[in-house]
Each structure stands twice: as structure tokens, then as C-alpha cells.
Amino acid sequence: MTTATDIEVVDLAVTPLRELNQRLHDAKNDGPKSWKIVNPNGAHALAVGIDAELDVLIEGHTGYYTAGMNKHANVTIDGNAGVGVGENIMSGTIRITGNASQACAATGRGGLVVVDGDAAARCGISMKGVEIVVKGDIGHMSAFMAQSGTLVVCGDAGDALGDSIYETHIYVRGSVKGLGADCIEKELKDFHREELGRLLEVSGADAKVDEFKRYGSARQLYTFNIDNAGAY
Amino acid sequence: MCGIVGLFAKTPEVEANLGALLAPMLYEMSDRGPDSAGVAFYRNPVASGNTKLTLQCDNPHHDWELMRDALADRFGADKDVVRRANHAVLVAHDEAAPVEAWIEEQFPEVKIMSAGEAIEIYKETGRPEKFIETFDIQSLNGTHALGHTRMATESKVTTAGSHPFSTGLDLCLVHNGSLSNHNGLRRMLRREGIRFQTENDTEVAAGYMMWRQREGDSMQAMMDNAFEDLDGFYTFLIGTRDGFAVVRDPIACKPAVIAETDEWVAMSSEYRSIATLPGAEKAKTWEPAPATIYAWEKEKV
Numbered sequence: 001m002t003t004a005t006d007i008e009v010v011d012l013a014v015t016p017l018r019e020l021n022q023r024l025h026d027a028k029n030d031g032p033k034s035w036k037i038v039n040p041n042g043a044h045a046l047a048v049g050i051d052a053e054l055d056v057l058i059e060g061h062t063g064y065y066t067a068g069m070n071k072h073a074n075v076t077i078d079g080n081a082g083v084g085v086g087e088n089i090m091s092g093t094i095r096i097t098g099n100a101s102q103a104c105a106a107t108g109r110g111g112l113v114v115v116d117g118d119a120a121a122r123c124g125i126s127m128k129g130v131e132i133v134v135k136g137d138i139g140h141m142s143a144f145m146a147q148s149g150t151l152v153v154c155g156d157a158g159d160a161l162g163d164s165i166y167e168t169h170i171y172v173r174g175s176v177k178g179l180g181a182d183c184i185e186k187e188l189k190d191f192h193r194e195e196l197g198r199l200l201e202v203s204g205a206d207a208k209v210d211e212f213k214r215y216g217s218a219r220q221l222y223t224f225n226i227d228n229a230g231a232y
Numbered sequence: 233m234c235g236i237v238g239l240f241a242k243t244p245e246v247e248a249n250l251g252a253l254l255a256p257m258l259y260e261m262s263d264r265g266p267d268s269a270g271v272a273f274y275r276n277p278v279a280s281g282n283t284k285l286t287l288q289c290d291n292p293h294h295d296w297e298l299m300r301d302a303l304a305d306r307f308g309a310d311k312d313v314v315r316r317a318n319h320a321v322l323v324a325h326d327e328a329a330p331v332e333a334w335i336e337e338q339f340p341e342v343k344i345m346s347a348g349e350a351i352e353i354y355k356e357t358g359r360p361e362k363f364i365e366t367f368d369i370q371s372l373n374g375t376h377a378l379g380h381t382r383m384a385t386e387s388k389v390t391t392a393g394s395h396p397f398s399t400g401l402d403l404c405l406v407h408n409g410s411l412s413n414h415n416g417l418r419r420m421l422r423r424e425g426i427r428f429q430t431e432n433d434t435e436v437a438a439g440y441m442m443w444r445q446r447e448g449d450s451m452q453a454m455m456d457n458a459f460e461d462l463d464g465f466y467t468f469l470i471g472t473r474d475g476f477a478v479v480r481d482p483i484a485c486k487p488a489v490i491a492e493t494d495e496w497v498a499m500s501s502e503y504r505s506i507a508t509l510p511g512a513e514k515a516k517t518w519e520p521a522p523a524t525i526y527a528w529e530k531e532k533v
Binding site for chain 2: 041042043044060061062063064079080082083098099101102118120121139140141
């Protein structure tokens, strides 16, 4: 019989990935609430589609789309994550103790993604409400077409940050190699200080609010402008 | 989609087991490239002035000993003929250029996969696991090796269209991605005297590197030119006599992971290849930045 404090350990060296994911899905109704997954060895689509308040610890490096579409669960990857970690996250928390590959938290709609290391290119691409904190650097084309949500970068940002951005708050502590189309530096107002302070605290980032600059949309690209009607 | 892998030995133990370590890495990339597979191993270098040739012939009854004797009569040659499936390694006692010209003239059915002092290239169509078994990849030693699994997008699935591509003496290229301006580049390179066997886009990138090296470019200068001239997506793994280099295009659409320990340096399209190596979980692991060359070389003695 399992109790609430038991940790269900699954070894991916012996358990098929689909079996594990099915069990994580079934845990919405009944089953262990705390999970430890060992020997991920770069497997793709690990812990995708969880829809329950589970605690999942993955010990090791993972492949593509880890914890994609996550709802409610608290997933920790103790290692590096491959392309598209937390893709389309809806809610809950995903923490990566190492580095995240490209397209971290792409299209994410809610929840929190924390990367203790660096995130590569296209971090938060098309983000739609997710909160992302990267303690290291992020790669080029990050927050491309970002629609809403918050991206915090404690290190440096690569080229074309926030290209074609809609409405997203971007905070960068270090340097920005280049801003994308319609992305500009904006004033850090009290509301933003509060938001940034909260995210630095919940993510455990060792940084101060005043060290950051905020970037966001100039709103020249996506809004229909009647003066441009002749161009259509 | 394609899969690429590379392994660079830092210790004699890894050198001795290079094939046994590379084979599982290549196997893991089968899903990314089930059409054909290939490897380049840098091993057992011949004396300067001699040329090691990896040759391939579709005819299963091709008489490699007869060819060795003809080569020995003309240039001098090692007695050994080391066969792996439809490939064979011969060593000629002369410079590469006259030997290669002579083989093309005398043995038109034989294709030269690679030439140099250390390089051996093996490649074939079919599933990677079959390739690994047929060519007994596990048994190969070497200082460093590159591998490729191909999912063809631009051209036919043939042996000649498989990777690695030779780009000159002891040089080779494997590629994940696709080039969109390869037809125009091929015409330009033909005018420069570069010859092509296929309609393959990677062969054009290989020909481009051959041309730039002939013009005296360093690795950095060659890639700076390539960033300008090659239009498309690529992660390249470039093999040289003393090491290899990893380069991604300026947009970095195609994946790449590098990991390093005191024993080895490994690169792959995906981490799961690297996970097969001893000590992988403790390795320094990172994703190469776009338009940046990452290179490792044996210290020249």
C-alpha cells in the first residue's frame, strides 16, 4: 500500500517510457504523488502531459519535450534538458538544474519554468503566459513572437531578443546582443519591480531587482494602424 | 533529419576502444537517419609520403589482391589488403594525387572513399545497425572518429550520397541539415575544377571546403566564407588529420550537443548518443553557439 510520503522510483533502464508516462497520467485519479525517475539517458517526451499535482524528480539529462504540456505538477530535472523542455506548459513548475536546449518553454501558457544554468536559442518562443527564469544566459531569437508572460534572464541575452514581440515582460540583468524588431527597452515601474522581485525570490535567483533592465513591445508592429490601410 | 556523432580520444584506452564506443552512439541516432550510415576513423597513420586509400566497389567479386599487385607494380604498395564488406584499405608508396588519378583511370568501377595518412571512410545504404555489424565498426581503434546516419531529403539514397564526404587528404565532412543554394554553388565550383559524383547538397559543402582549403583558407577563414556563401541549415562535423571541429549555421536550427571529460570529447545531434559513453553523466555538457567553431586537436608530436 502506498502512502502520501512514499516515493515511487522508476528506472528507465528497465521500464519502457510509454509505461512510465501512462502511469504518470493515471496518477491523476489514483496512485503515488511523489516520483523519482532514474536513468533518463536523454529520452525524449519524458513526463509529458501530466495533469495532476505530482512531485516528479528526474535524475539525469533528458531529451526533447521533457514535461511538455505540464499541468499542476512540480517537475525537477536534475541535469540538462533537451530541445523544447516545458513546451506548452499550462501550469505547475519545471526546474532544470543544468542547461536547457533550444525552445525552452515554447508556447507556454502558464506556470513557471526555472533554468539554473543557461538556456539556448529561442527560449520562450511564442510564449503565451508562462513565467520563465533563466539564471544564466539565453541564446538568440528568445521570446520571438512572445504574446504574454514574463521572461527573466540573470545573465546575458543573445541576438534578436523579443523579435516581433506582442505583450511580454522581459527582464535582463546582463548584456543584450541585439533587440529584435519592435522590441525596445522600457521603464521599470513599481508593478514590474514587484513582479521581478517575486520571480527572483520563488526561483531562488541571487540577483537584485535594480540590476535589471526591462524590455518589451514598442507596439508598432502588431497593432493595426489606420494610417497604413493603403498598404494592404 | 539526420544524426551525427563524433568521438575524440584523450587517452590510449579510449583510442583502443574507439569503435566499440562510437558504435552505440551511432546506433542511438538510427531514428534520425534510417536510410544509410557511415563513419570516418582516423587510425594507424602511414609514413609520410605514402597514401592510405579507402576504396569501394559495388562488384562483390572485385579482385582487391589483383588491384594491390597492379598498384605495387606502378607505385609500390603495402602487402596488406584490409577488407570491410565492399570496402578495402590499400596503402600506396607515393603521393595521393598521382595514385588517385591512376586508380580512376585503371579501375573506373572502384570509388575512392578517402585518401590520406590516417583517414578511413566507410559508408553504405541501409539501417545503421546493419552497417555497424557488416563493417564490424566495434573492432576499429583510432584517435578520433565521425559518424552519420542519413534521412535523405535532397537527393537519392546511394552509397555515394551517404556521409562522411571526403573533402581532401585526411579531411571529411558530415552534415545534418539542408542547403538551398547547392545547385548554383555546384556550377560555380565546377568552374573552379571541383568534381562531383552526386546531386547531393552536402557533397557541394564538401566541395566548397575542398576549394577554400585549396585557396589557402584556415579553418576559421573557410568557415567565415561558408557562413556567407552557404544558404541553408547545417550542423557540420569536420574531420581533420589531428582532430575534429563542430560548426552550426548562424541560425542554429539543427541540434548539437558537446560533452567533454578527461577521457574523451563527444558530439552528437542528441544527448542520448552521448549517454552511452562511460562517464557521460559527469561530463561537462553544453550546446554549441551558432556560427562558432569548436575544435579539438591532438597535440602535434
